Amino acid sequence: AQSVTQPDIHITVSEGASLELRCNYSYGATPYLFWYVQSPGQGLQLLLKYFSGDTLVQGIKGFEAEFKRSQSSFNLRKPSVHWSDAAEYFCAVTIQGAQKLVFGQGTRLTINP
Amino acid sequence: GAVVSQHPSRVICKSGTSVKIECRSLDFQATTMFWYRQFPKKSLMLMATSNEGSKATYEQGVEKDKFLINHASLTLSTLTVTSAHPEDSSFYICSARQGASTEAFFGQGTRLTVV
Numbered sequence: 001a002q003s004v005t006q007p008d009i010h011i012t013v014s015e016g017a018s019l020e021l022r023c024n025y026s027y028g029a030t031p032y033l034f035w036y037v038q039s040p041g042q043g044l045q046l047l048l049k050y051f052s053g054d055t056l057v058q059g060i061k062g063f064e065a066e067f068k069r070s071q072s073s074f075n076l077r078k079p080s081v082h083w084s085d086a087a088e089y090f091c092a093v094t095i096q097g098a099q100k101l102v103f104g105q106g107t108r109l110t111i112n113p
Numbered sequence: 114g115a116v117v118s119q120h121p122s123r124v125i126c127k128s129g130t131s132v133k134i135e136c137r138s139l140d141f142q143a144t145t146m147f148w149y150r151q152f153p154k155k156s157l158m159l160m161a162t163s164n165e166g167s168k169a170t171y172e173q174g175v176e177k178d179k180f181l182i183n184h185a186s187l188t189l190s191t192l193t194v195t196s197a198h199p200e201d202s203s204f205y206i207c208s209a210r211q212g213a214s215t216e217a218f219f220g221q222g223t224r225l226t227v228v
Contacts, residue, residue: 090157096215106156
């Protein structure tokens, strides 16, 4: 069955530290991959996406993600986090021709001052 | 980028009444719209997918008679929670997609509280 796993439910990092949020997927076909961020009580904002081509993609707010087919992963990274990055992060996957996105469980990011 | 506007952002209704949530695509034609429900500190659960002019396709376990979805135009879809009960209290989010595009854009969400 198609699935998306975000192994870390909650991560805490210090402001200025580097960040990596993990995402693994299980899909039979070539996936289209997304990372979204959600602030409390808000909708989802797209950070970045991967469809094809360069496996390292750059997004907004200084985020990047790398698609590793051999590991079925699409981890999100940021070299130096800011307090405003505290939010919930969702990885999502779909395939070409599919109607819907499948979301991971989400990772809540807390930033220590 | 494309903008999806969801209204209202918050609504409180009495148990047994119905409430309508609107989802509008402001600068593109949304041929497909999706409705999600999100429980506190949980991921998004897809409720239904609607294509403009067609009946919505509901996910397993979602009551179609309780959650009425209308997608009568290319810029508007509505979700009506009928005979709402406290257990329907949740955060509802819509998203919209144009044509064969794989990318969907999300509304701001609606916090429904049934008292």
